[in-house]
Amino acid sequence: MESEYTKERALGLLSAEGDALEDLYRHADMVRRNHMGEEVFIRGIVEFSNICLNDCLYCGIRASNRDVARYAIPPEEIVDIAHAMKGSEQTTVVLQSGETPGMADDKLGSVIRRIKGETGLAVTVSVGNRPYETYRFWKECGMDRYLLRFETSDRALFARLRPGSSLDERLRCLGHLKDLGVQTGSGFMIGLPGERPEVLADNIILCRSLDLDMIGIGPFIPHPGTPLRGTKNAYHDDPEMFFKALAVLRVFNPDAHIPATTAFDAVFPGSGRDLALKRGANVFMPNNTPVRYKKEYLLYPGKPSVDESPEECTEAAVARIESLGRIIGKGPGHSFKKRPGRGL
Numbered sequence: 001m002e003s004e005y006t007k008e009r010a011l012g013l014l015s016a017e018g019d020a021l022e023d024l025y026r027h028a029d030m031v032r033r034n035h036m037g038e039e040v041f042i043r044g045i046v047e048f049s050n051i052c053l054n055d056c057l058y059c060g061i062r063a064s065n066r067d068v069a070r071y072a073i074p075p076e077e078i079v080d081i082a083h084a085m086k087g088s089e090q091t092t093v094v095l096q097s098g099e100t101p102g103m104a105d106d107k108l109g110s111v112i113r114r115i116k117g118e119t120g121l122a123v124t125v126s127v128g129n130r131p132y133e134t135y136r137f138w139k140e141c142g143m144d145r146y147l148l149r150f151e152t153s154d155r156a157l158f159a160r161l162r163p164g165s166s167l168d169e170r171l172r173c174l175g176h177l178k179d180l181g182v183q184t185g186s187g188f189m190i191g192l193p194g195e196r197p198e199v200l201a202d203n204i205i206l207c208r209s210l211d212l213d214m215i216g217i218g219p220f221i222p223h224p225g226t227p228l229r230g231t232k233n234a235y236h237d238d239p240e241m242f243f244k245a246l247a248v249l250r251v252f253n254p255d256a257h258i259p260a261t262t263a264f265d266a267v268f269p270g271s272g273r274d275l276a277l278k279r280g281a282n283v284f285m286p287n288n289t290p291v292r293y294k295k296e297y298l299l300y301p302g303k304p305s306v307d308e309s310p311e312e313c314t315e316a317a318v319a320r321i322e323s324l325g326r327i328i329g330k331g332p333g334h335s336f337k338k339r340p341g342r343g344l
């Protein structure tokens with residue numbers, strides 16, 4: 001019943017303390033188990049280019065950050081990385097980059113086509129706002145899923161933090177992806193400067209109303225090479241809020257795939273992603289970017305495992321999942337949602 005999913009309820013849960021907080025975490029874990037099972041899907045991320053023309057105030061690879069050595073991994077090498085993933089526990093390759101084509105749209109299309117044809121892995125793309133026709137072309141090439149966080153549901157905050165773009169434009173892109181039948185993921189950062197719990201509750205409600213297949217959220221972490229260098233996360237005095245947000249997100253979105261994102265480990269080294277898996281998450285995304293590029297894809301400081309190879313990152317992910325008593329997901333881990341026009 002939709003009346004269960006109100007802003008008031010979200011706010012009430014976000015303010016839980018003590019026994020009520022333990023109840024929230026237990027409930028989120030139960031909702032995850034009942035709707036998504038004990039499987040944790042491992043999706044390998046490849047940060048194939050850090051070239052970006054956007055100047056998002058929060059992001060370490062923003063165009064104005066001159067301290068970043070820009071790279072674009074050649075198409076052949078990306079396909080090789082996907083080949084190396086085949087046969088491991090990773091059944092999806094996630095291709096992510098900055099928001100300006102580090103690679104022309106047609107070249108990315110042929111990379112998608114080759115990965116699908118040669119490895120059979122599921123392909124997720126995350127390269128920002130693009131026209132409908134481009135999304136359609138990539139879908140024809142075999143793209144299964146797309147990740148495009150709306151970042152914040154607060155229109156004014158969005159406009160301030162992402163100069164030259166708007167929340168409505170972002171939401172239009174998400175609409176195009178859904179219309180095309182692409183499994184669609186979105187999400188937000190937790191604790192952007194100026195954010196209040198009301199906005200956090202609105203973010204969670206927006207995820208629900210978008211009826212997303214995947215939802216990725218993680219704490220905002222100020223980067224020293226950005227205009228937000230002097231700011232603090234809005235919940236820096238109360239980092240428990242990061243996990244509360246995740247738990248409420250699960251309660252409000254029972255059948256979405258929710259990753260334990262890397263930013264949780266940046267804030268709680270070595271344990272953040274495990275706690276996220278215990279409080280609602282069911283996906284883990286080990287980094288498959290070769291070490292020589294990885295250090296130049298620093299969205300925020302404290303990125304874990306920058307010196308570890310893709311194989312080491314994947315082995316560590318498997319060990320962490322198994323130590324929690326969970327099962328490694330088999331098969332592509334597509335969305336459970338079945339809707340007209342989605343072809344699922």
Ligand code: SAM
Binds near residue numbers: 221
């Ligand atoms: N360019 C694509 C886009 O904008 O959708 C994909 C790459 S973008 C760098 C990936 C995500 O990193 C963003 O959606 C944002 O939520 C996150 N991010 C960027 N800077 C961050 C920061 N300082 N702290 C936490 N997350 C950050």
